[in-house]
Amino acid sequence: MARELAVNSTEGNADGAGGPIVFPTLGPGLYSALRAAAPKRIVLQVPAGLVRNAHELAERLRTEVHAQVVLATRPCFGACDMPSREEAPGAELAVVLGHAPIPNVPIPRPTFFVEMRETGGDPEALATTVERAELPKRLGLVASVQHLDLVDPLRVALERRGFGVRIGSGDRRLAYPAQALGCNYTGAEAVADGVDGFLFLGTGQFHPIGLAFAVARPVWALDPLRNALEPPVDRADLVRRRLLLVASVHDARRWGILVSTFAGQYRLATARALEERARTRGRETELLYFDRLDPRDLEGRAFDAYVNTACPRIALDDGPNYPRPVLTPPEFLMALGELPLEPYRFDTYH
Numbered sequence: 001m002a003r004e005l006a007v008n009s010t011e012g013n014a015d016g017a018g019g020p021i022v023f024p025t026l027g028p029g030l031y032s033a034l035r036a037a038a039p040k041r042i043v044l045q046v047p048a049g050l051v052r053n054a055h056e057l058a059e060r061l062r063t064e065v066h067a068q069v070v071l072a073t074r075p076c077f078g079a080c081d082m083p084s085r086e087e088a089p090g091a092e093l094a095v096v097l098g099h100a101p102i103p104n105v106p107i108p109r110p111t112f113f114v115e116m117r118e119t120g121g122d123p124e125a126l127a128t129t130v131e132r133a134e135l136p137k138r139l140g141l142v143a144s145v146q147h148l149d150l151v152d153p154l155r156v157a158l159e160r161r162g163f164g165v166r167i168g169s170g171d172r173r174l175a176y177p178a179q180a181l182g183c184n185y186t187g188a189e190a191v192a193d194g195v196d197g198f199l200f201l202g203t204g205q206f207h208p209i210g211l212a213f214a215v216a217r218p219v220w221a222l223d224p225l226r227n228a229l230e231p232p233v234d235r236a237d238l239v240r241r242r243l244l245l246v247a248s249v250h251d252a253r254r255w256g257i258l259v260s261t262f263a264g265q266y267r268l269a270t271a272r273a274l275e276e277r278a279r280t281r282g283r284e285t286e287l288l289y290f291d292r293l294d295p296r297d298l299e300g301r302a303f304d305a306y307v308n309t310a311c312p313r314i315a316l317d318d319g320p321n322y323p324r325p326v327l328t329p330p331e332f333l334m335a336l337g338e339l340p341l342e343p344y345r346f347d348t349y350h
């Protein structure tokens with residue numbers, strides 16, 4: 001069943017696009033809503049993991065909706081970088097797969113988000129796994145969007161086994177309680193004081209690593225479909241590596257300040273504030289604009305280091321791919337001596 005999400009942005013949606021419409025999966029509900037909207041042209045955007053199926057999905061939409069469907073070739077990494085009007089001219093409506101809307105990000109056209117929710121995962125079996133592994137009794141629960149429907153049943157199953165489970169609601173960048181977003185774990189932060197560890201429901205290391213940066217608590221990842229519990233993330237090692245990088249650019253003079261023009265990654269005010277702090281401290285700076293950043297774009301430039309105001313995960317996950325060190329804004333302030341090294345501060349995008 002589709003839902004309309006409230007939009008929390010101070011800027012509002014561009015051109016009165018209305019609130020995002022959310023569907024749990026691809027299926028008849030989505031197709032009939034699209035037929036009712038009767039767009040002439042739809043732009044379909046898929047995450048990197050679904051690129052292989054994109055043409056088949058586009059064809060299915062054409063058949064079901066009887067509309068033109070064009071593919072946005074650039075995969076989306078989040079609901080922060082949806083196709084702009086220029087990227088998909090004439091498309092009246094967008095279908096975005098695999099992401100929840102980000103309530104405070106303006107959308108350029110009516111957009112149907114298909115969150116690709118998973119229905120699998122046995123809460124009793126998962127709770128037994130957690131109990132056998134002797135995780136802390138006071139646990140915070142966090143999940144990727146695909147597994148959010150399992151959060152409450154798992155909470156109940158864990159509580160039956162004597163666990164105290166906390167589920168936090170985050171700020172205006174998060175659509176749901178317990179939701180993990182790679183740049184914002186404010187839901188987890190809201191309950192961190194009342195727990196001794198976090199359990200992340202989902203696959204891969206992207207969110208467990210982000211969560212470990214954001215909360216000074218042990219983080220375990222539980223793959224709900226395989227019922228496989230990973231060892232806790234080594235936060236101390238993650239932070240140590242970042243602080244070594246900060247120390248290595250302590251004396252850097254020429255800084256490039258990276259600014260993305262994607263609607264949900266655009267932090268010009270932050271960039272300007274960092275520029276002012278850097279100049280006060282005798283550093284040279286230049287603002288560099290881009291939409292999607294490619295390491296090759298920074299080759300051959302006369303900078304000693306960069307600070308990135310776009311997606312925080314560019315610095316944290318992809319930093320080694322760049323020709324010079326890339327810091328997050330809090331790390332940059334540490335390098336300037338404006339923030340202490342401890343406690344480590346995750347670059348939360350609010």
Ligand code: SF4
Nearest residue numbers: 077078080182183311
């Ligand atoms: S800014 Fe980065 S982490 Fe946040 S939603 Fe966008 S791609 Fe994901």
